Amino acid sequence: MESHTIGVLGGGQLGRMLVDAANKLNIKVAILDSEKAPAKQNNLNDNHVTGSFANAADVRELAAKADILTYEIEHVDTKVLEELEGESPFITHSQSWHRIQPSWQTVRTIQDKYAQKQHLAKHGIPTPDSRGVGTSSPQGLKEIAQELGWLPIMLKARTQAYDDIEPALQTLSDRPLYAERWAPFRKELAVMVVKTKQEASLDNFEQSTLAFPTTETVHEDSICKLTYTPPREVSAKIQRQAQDLARRAVSTFLGTGVFGVELFLLEDNSLLVNEIAPRPHNSGHYTIEACGISQYEAHLRAISPDRKILAGATDLVVNAAVMLNILGGPQPDSHMLVARATEDIPGARVHLYGKGEGRPGRKMGHITVVGKSMSELEQKIHPLIVLVDAVRAHRASSKTSNDDIKSTWSELLARNPVPPQKPLLAVVMGSDTDLATLRPGLELLDKMPIPYLVTITSAHRTPQHMLNFGKAAASRGFKAIVAAAGGAAHLPGMMASETTVPVIGCPVKASSMDGLDSLFAIVQMPRGIPVATVGIANSTNAILLAARIIGTSEPAVQEWLAAHLQQMDDENMAKAARLEEQGWQDYKKLDQPMPLSFK
Amino acid sequence: MESHTIGVLGGGQLGRMLVDAANKLNIKVAILDSEKAPAKQNNLNDNHVTGSFANAADVRELAAKADILTYEIEHVDTKVLEELEGESPFITHSQSWHRIQPSWQTVRTIQDKYAQKQHLAKHGIPTPDSRGVGTSSPQGLKEIAQELGWLPIMLKARTQAYDDIEPALQTLSDRPLYAERWAPFRKELAVMVVKTKQEASLDNFEQSTLAFPTTETVHEDSICKLTYTPPREVSAKIQRQAQDLARRAVSTFLGTGVFGVELFLLEDNSLLVNEIAPRPHNSGHYTIEACGISQYEAHLRAISPDRKILAGATDLVVNAAVMLNILGGPQPDSHMLVARATEDIPGARVHLYGKGEGRPGRKMGHITVVGKSMSELEQKIHPLIVLVDAVRAHRASSKTSNDDIKSTWSELLARNPVPPQKPLLAVVMGSDTDLATLRPGLELLDKMPIPYLVTITSAHRTPQHMLNFGKAAASRGFKAIVAAAGGAAHLPGMMASETTVPVIGCPVKASSMDGLDSLFAIVQMPRGIPVATVGIANSTNAILLAARIIGTSEPAVQEWLAAHLQQMDDENMAKAARLEEQGWQDYKKLDQPMPLSFK
Structure with a gap:
C-alpha cells in the first residue's frame, strides 16, 4: 500500500497546503520551485527540485522523481509536459491512468483565457461573450464594441494573469488580448469541483464530478478578498444550479483533480461561468475547516489511481464559513498586524504561508472562521475586514508605519x-392594540439569550408586506415567528402559508366571544399549513414555545429553558411547603396577580 | 513582531501536530528527538537537535537554540531543566516570563504518579485514594488493602508509564510502586485545559484557565481507543462540572500550556481526577477539526508571553466529534488498512504520523469525524471501529495477513x-385507538427525510412511563414530539411538563363534543408550559409542524417542506385552471375525499 510520489509544479501557498494534506496521508510530495518556496518548508525530503515550473529541464528533473505530475499554478511549460506524455503517458504498472493530472491539454486551453472561453462556449456552457482582437494592441476594439453592441466592453490579456497586485500592475503591452462583454452581475460565486475520473462520455459527468458548496466571493483590486459559504442572499436552488453548472463545465476538460470555477450571478438570477482554474483555488481555502474533506486532500485523492472520494465528503460540516485573505501592506510586517489581531476573535484560524517579508498586495496568508450562523461570523470577522481595509488604504505608501495603520x-x-x-x-402583531397581550411574553423573552425583532404586519391592512415578510423569513435566518391576532385572526395562518419557518399563533381576546373566535381562526387551519396554537391570550406560552423550537439547535437556549422549568418546580414546592406550614386560613398569595383567565 | 523559537523536548505525533499549528502561525520550532522523528518531517529548519529528551547534554543543546522550552512527552530529564532555569529563568528581554513552560517542577510532580495524586489531594482535588508501597516489590500490599478497606486495589508503577503497548508489556520489576483504590466508574471523561498565565493566587483560576469541551474516552488495553465529544449520556451540568474540576486541578501546577486531565465519572455522578498530562494529549486530537482553536495552537499561544486566547475560542464549532486511534497491527502496513478504509466514510479525516512501519499496538495515526449529531457520527465511524477490532484480534500473530484481517x-x-x-x-399516542387519527400524518412523515419513532404512552394508564419518556427526550436527541389525545387529553401537556423539547398536541375527536373537549384540554395550558396545538384531528398539520421545527436545523427537511409548499401551490393552480376550463357544472373533484371537517 505504498503511495505514489506526487510531483507538483509550483510551491506557493497552494502547494504548501497540498503538502499539509499529503503529510496527513503519508503521501510523498516533490516540489519544483525556488529553494525557500512555501511548500518546501513543511516537507522535509530529498526529492524537491530547485528551479522553475516554466523551465523544461527542471520539469523533466521533477518528472524523473515523481510518479504523478500535477500543478498548483497554471503558468507552466505545457510543451515539455506534452513531450513527457508522449514518452510515457501512464503511471508505472498501469495502461490507463495518465501520469499528468489534469491533462497538459486542459492547462494549455485554460492558460489562454480566450481559448478557455471558446472551449466553454463550444460545450454549451454559458459564459460572457468574447472575441479575439489580434495581437498586442487594442486596435479595432471600438469597432467590435459597436458591431456587437457590447457596451461596456472589457479588454483582457489572454495569458499570464496573476492575482497578486505587483505583476498585475505591469502593463498589457506586447501580450495577446481579447475583448469581453461586461457581465452585469449582482454577485460573484465560486464552486470547487472534484473530477475523480475521465469518463468516455461527457454525459456521465454526474458520476465522476463532485461539487463543494457554492461560495460567494468578494474581489477587490481584482484579487479575492473574502469568501462567504453558503453565499448570502442566494437561494438553495440557485446554489445547486451553480454547483451543477460548475460540474458540467469541469467535465469538459481532460484529466482529474480539483478545479476552481468562478461564476457570475446576474440580476435575473441566471449564471455565467467566468473563469476556471485547473488546481486548488483561493475560493476553496475555507474547505480546510468547513467541509468533510479539504480541496487539497480532494486533489491528492482525485489524481491518484487507487483512491476515491464518495458523495457527501465535500459537504459542509458546519453551518457557515468566512475566509479573509491577508495581503502584504506598506511595511514588510504589516500583514502580521492582521494575523495577530486574529487572536482577539475566538475561533478564527490563521494560515500564514511562510513567505517571509511582505510586499504590498502579496498574498501572505488567510483567516477562516466557521460557526453556527453567518450572522455570528459576520460579527466576528468585521473588525478584521476593517483592519484589512486600513492596511489597503496605506498600501502604496512605504512611509506609513504600522501605528498609522492601527489609527486608521x-x-x-x-x-x-x-x-x-x-x-x-420574529414577534409580529396585526395591530399595536395586540401589544398589551404580547407584553408578558416579551418581558420573559427579554431575559432569554435570543436576539429578536418585534414588529407590526397586518393580514388585512398591509397584506403584501405580510406576504413579503413571510417569503423572506427563512433566508433572514428566523427560526420561529410568533404572530398574535384577534377576531378573524388571519395573520398567523397567512404568514404560515408563505414560509417553512414554524409560526406560533397567539389568539388575542377581541371584543366578543371571550377569544374563542380568535382561537378557532388560528388553530383550525386547512391540512398542509400548520400553525402552532397556544391558549387564548397566553403570550408567555407563545414565547416559551418559540424558545423550545430555537433550543433544538441552540444549546444555550435549551439550558435556559431547563433552568426555567426547574425554577417553576422549586417555586411551586415552596408554595406547597408554605401552605402546609401556615394552613389555608392564613395563606397569602405572594406573587403577581395572574391575568383573568387563570384566576 | 518576530516570534520566539519554541524548543520541544520530544518529536513524536504530538510534536508533529504542534509543528503543524506552528507552521500556520510562522512560529519557528526546534525539535529534540531522533533523526527521523515524526515532528521533523513537516518542519524544514536548521535548529533541530538529534538526540534524546532524557539526555542532559542534548537538552542543553536545544536550550541554546530556543527562546522557550516545552514538552510533548513528560518522561524528560527535569534535573537539567532545573539547572537551566537556575542559570537563566526568563526569556530574553523579560523579568517575569519563564522560559520553561510549564515549569519543570510541574513535570517532576506529574512524572511520579503517586506524587501527582498526593499533590492533587493536598489541593482538595477529588482523586482516587492511593498510598506508596515503598520500593521495587509489592510487599505489604495485602496489609494496606486490609487496613484501608480498599478492595479491589490496583498496583501501579509511579513513573515511566507509556501508553503504547510495547513498553507497557515490560514488567514492573525494579520500579517504585504505589497502591490505588479502584474507582468504580461508569465512564471515563477527559478535559483539555489551557493555562494562559501563572496567577499569584490559586483562587484566580477562573481568569487564567480555559477548558475545551468535556470528552468521553474509551480505553482498550490501557490505550485510548476512542473519544466522543460531547460525551454520550452525560448531562450538560456534569460536563460543566468536569470542566470546572479540570480547570481547578490544572491551576495548582506551575507554568502555562495545555494539560490533559483524565477523569472518572462514578455511578453516583461524582467526578474524580485520575491523571494529568502537562502537554497536548490524545484525548484532545479532536480539537483540530472540532473546536475554534486546536489544542496544539492553544499550547503554542499559552506558552508564549505576547499571545492570548480569549474565552469562547475553545468551544465546539460543530455539534459532535468522534476520534478513533489507528494502532499498528500484525503486519508493518496493517494500520494502512484502517487509514485507507476511511476513504469509504464521507467526511472522515485521517491523520497519519509518518512513523514508517507499524508495530503491534503502536500509535500510527488517528481518524476524526465531525458533524451535526452524535447519532450520525456513530453510524459513520462504526465500520472503522470494527476494522480496528479486527486488527486488534490479530495483533499478536505476525503470521496473519491483511487479507485475514479483512475477512475477520x-x-x-x-x-x-x-x-x-x-x-x-417521536410520535406518541395515549391509546392505539388514536392511531386512526394519526395515520394521514404518519403517511406523510414516511415521505420525509426524518427518522422517527411511533409509540404508545398514556398519561393515565402508564403515567410513570410517560414522565420518564419526557425526561429523557432531550438527551435522546428528539427535536420534536407529536402527542395525540382525546377527551380529557392530558398527554401533550403532561409530556410538555417534563421536557424542553417542543411538544405538538393533536386533538383527537372523542365520543362527544366533536373534539372541542380535546382541543381545549390541549391548548389551554397554564402559563409556563406551552403545547403547540393544531386543529382537531389534523395529524397532517401536526407532522408538518414537527417537520418545520426540525427544518430549522436540518436543511434537507427545510428543502423538502419548501418543495411541498410549492407542490400544493401548483396543484391548486392546476385545479383553478381546470375549473375555469371545464366550468363549475362539469368540474369533478379528482383527489381523495377530504375528511368530514374539511368538506
Whole structure:
C-alpha cells in the first residue's frame, strides 16, 4: 500500500497546503520551485527540485522523481509536459491512468483565457461573450464594441494573469488580448469541483464530478478578498444550479483533480461561468475547516489511481464559513498586524504561508472562521475586514508605519461598527392594540439569550408586506415567528402559508366571544399549513414555545429553558411547603396577580 | 513582531501536530528527538537537535537554540531543566516570563504518579485514594488493602508509564510502586485545559484557565481507543462540572500550556481526577477539526508571553466529534488498512504520523469525524471501529495477513451491523385507538427525510412511563414530539411538563363534543408550559409542524417542506385552471375525499 510520489509544479501557498494534506496521508510530495518556496518548508525530503515550473529541464528533473505530475499554478511549460506524455503517458504498472493530472491539454486551453472561453462556449456552457482582437494592441476594439453592441466592453490579456497586485500592475503591452462583454452581475460565486475520473462520455459527468458548496466571493483590486459559504442572499436552488453548472463545465476538460470555477450571478438570477482554474483555488481555502474533506486532500485523492472520494465528503460540516485573505501592506510586517489581531476573535484560524517579508498586495496568508450562523461570523470577522481595509488604504505608501495603520483602523471602526446580531425570532402583531397581550411574553423573552425583532404586519391592512415578510423569513435566518391576532385572526395562518419557518399563533381576546373566535381562526387551519396554537391570550406560552423550537439547535437556549422549568418546580414546592406550614386560613398569595383567565 | 523559537523536548505525533499549528502561525520550532522523528518531517529548519529528551547534554543543546522550552512527552530529564532555569529563568528581554513552560517542577510532580495524586489531594482535588508501597516489590500490599478497606486495589508503577503497548508489556520489576483504590466508574471523561498565565493566587483560576469541551474516552488495553465529544449520556451540568474540576486541578501546577486531565465519572455522578498530562494529549486530537482553536495552537499561544486566547475560542464549532486511534497491527502496513478504509466514510479525516512501519499496538495515526449529531457520527465511524477490532484480534500473530484481517472484519460486521439512525421525531399516542387519527400524518412523515419513532404512552394508564419518556427526550436527541389525545387529553401537556423539547398536541375527536373537549384540554395550558396545538384531528398539520421545527436545523427537511409548499401551490393552480376550463357544472373533484371537517 505504498503511495505514489506526487510531483507538483509550483510551491506557493497552494502547494504548501497540498503538502499539509499529503503529510496527513503519508503521501510523498516533490516540489519544483525556488529553494525557500512555501511548500518546501513543511516537507522535509530529498526529492524537491530547485528551479522553475516554466523551465523544461527542471520539469523533466521533477518528472524523473515523481510518479504523478500535477500543478498548483497554471503558468507552466505545457510543451515539455506534452513531450513527457508522449514518452510515457501512464503511471508505472498501469495502461490507463495518465501520469499528468489534469491533462497538459486542459492547462494549455485554460492558460489562454480566450481559448478557455471558446472551449466553454463550444460545450454549451454559458459564459460572457468574447472575441479575439489580434495581437498586442487594442486596435479595432471600438469597432467590435459597436458591431456587437457590447457596451461596456472589457479588454483582457489572454495569458499570464496573476492575482497578486505587483505583476498585475505591469502593463498589457506586447501580450495577446481579447475583448469581453461586461457581465452585469449582482454577485460573484465560486464552486470547487472534484473530477475523480475521465469518463468516455461527457454525459456521465454526474458520476465522476463532485461539487463543494457554492461560495460567494468578494474581489477587490481584482484579487479575492473574502469568501462567504453558503453565499448570502442566494437561494438553495440557485446554489445547486451553480454547483451543477460548475460540474458540467469541469467535465469538459481532460484529466482529474480539483478545479476552481468562478461564476457570475446576474440580476435575473441566471449564471455565467467566468473563469476556471485547473488546481486548488483561493475560493476553496475555507474547505480546510468547513467541509468533510479539504480541496487539497480532494486533489491528492482525485489524481491518484487507487483512491476515491464518495458523495457527501465535500459537504459542509458546519453551518457557515468566512475566509479573509491577508495581503502584504506598506511595511514588510504589516500583514502580521492582521494575523495577530486574529487572536482577539475566538475561533478564527490563521494560515500564514511562510513567505517571509511582505510586499504590498502579496498574498501572505488567510483567516477562516466557521460557526453556527453567518450572522455570528459576520460579527466576528468585521473588525478584521476593517483592519484589512486600513492596511489597503496605506498600501502604496512605504512611509506609513504600522501605528498609522492601527489609527486608521480605529477611525474606520468608529465609522463602521460591528453589525448587530441578526434576530432568530420574529414577534409580529396585526395591530399595536395586540401589544398589551404580547407584553408578558416579551418581558420573559427579554431575559432569554435570543436576539429578536418585534414588529407590526397586518393580514388585512398591509397584506403584501405580510406576504413579503413571510417569503423572506427563512433566508433572514428566523427560526420561529410568533404572530398574535384577534377576531378573524388571519395573520398567523397567512404568514404560515408563505414560509417553512414554524409560526406560533397567539389568539388575542377581541371584543366578543371571550377569544374563542380568535382561537378557532388560528388553530383550525386547512391540512398542509400548520400553525402552532397556544391558549387564548397566553403570550408567555407563545414565547416559551418559540424558545423550545430555537433550543433544538441552540444549546444555550435549551439550558435556559431547563433552568426555567426547574425554577417553576422549586417555586411551586415552596408554595406547597408554605401552605402546609401556615394552613389555608392564613395563606397569602405572594406573587403577581395572574391575568383573568387563570384566576 | 518576530516570534520566539519554541524548543520541544520530544518529536513524536504530538510534536508533529504542534509543528503543524506552528507552521500556520510562522512560529519557528526546534525539535529534540531522533533523526527521523515524526515532528521533523513537516518542519524544514536548521535548529533541530538529534538526540534524546532524557539526555542532559542534548537538552542543553536545544536550550541554546530556543527562546522557550516545552514538552510533548513528560518522561524528560527535569534535573537539567532545573539547572537551566537556575542559570537563566526568563526569556530574553523579560523579568517575569519563564522560559520553561510549564515549569519543570510541574513535570517532576506529574512524572511520579503517586506524587501527582498526593499533590492533587493536598489541593482538595477529588482523586482516587492511593498510598506508596515503598520500593521495587509489592510487599505489604495485602496489609494496606486490609487496613484501608480498599478492595479491589490496583498496583501501579509511579513513573515511566507509556501508553503504547510495547513498553507497557515490560514488567514492573525494579520500579517504585504505589497502591490505588479502584474507582468504580461508569465512564471515563477527559478535559483539555489551557493555562494562559501563572496567577499569584490559586483562587484566580477562573481568569487564567480555559477548558475545551468535556470528552468521553474509551480505553482498550490501557490505550485510548476512542473519544466522543460531547460525551454520550452525560448531562450538560456534569460536563460543566468536569470542566470546572479540570480547570481547578490544572491551576495548582506551575507554568502555562495545555494539560490533559483524565477523569472518572462514578455511578453516583461524582467526578474524580485520575491523571494529568502537562502537554497536548490524545484525548484532545479532536480539537483540530472540532473546536475554534486546536489544542496544539492553544499550547503554542499559552506558552508564549505576547499571545492570548480569549474565552469562547475553545468551544465546539460543530455539534459532535468522534476520534478513533489507528494502532499498528500484525503486519508493518496493517494500520494502512484502517487509514485507507476511511476513504469509504464521507467526511472522515485521517491523520497519519509518518512513523514508517507499524508495530503491534503502536500509535500510527488517528481518524476524526465531525458533524451535526452524535447519532450520525456513530453510524459513520462504526465500520472503522470494527476494522480496528479486527486488527486488534490479530495483533499478536505476525503470521496473519491483511487479507485475514479483512475477512475477520467482514465476520465482525455481519455480527455487529451499523446501528440505526436515532429518531429526531417521536410520535406518541395515549391509546392505539388514536392511531386512526394519526395515520394521514404518519403517511406523510414516511415521505420525509426524518427518522422517527411511533409509540404508545398514556398519561393515565402508564403515567410513570410517560414522565420518564419526557425526561429523557432531550438527551435522546428528539427535536420534536407529536402527542395525540382525546377527551380529557392530558398527554401533550403532561409530556410538555417534563421536557424542553417542543411538544405538538393533536386533538383527537372523542365520543362527544366533536373534539372541542380535546382541543381545549390541549391548548389551554397554564402559563409556563406551552403545547403547540393544531386543529382537531389534523395529524397532517401536526407532522408538518414537527417537520418545520426540525427544518430549522436540518436543511434537507427545510428543502423538502419548501418543495411541498410549492407542490400544493401548483396543484391548486392546476385545479383553478381546470375549473375555469371545464366550468363549475362539469368540474369533478379528482383527489381523495377530504375528511368530514374539511368538506
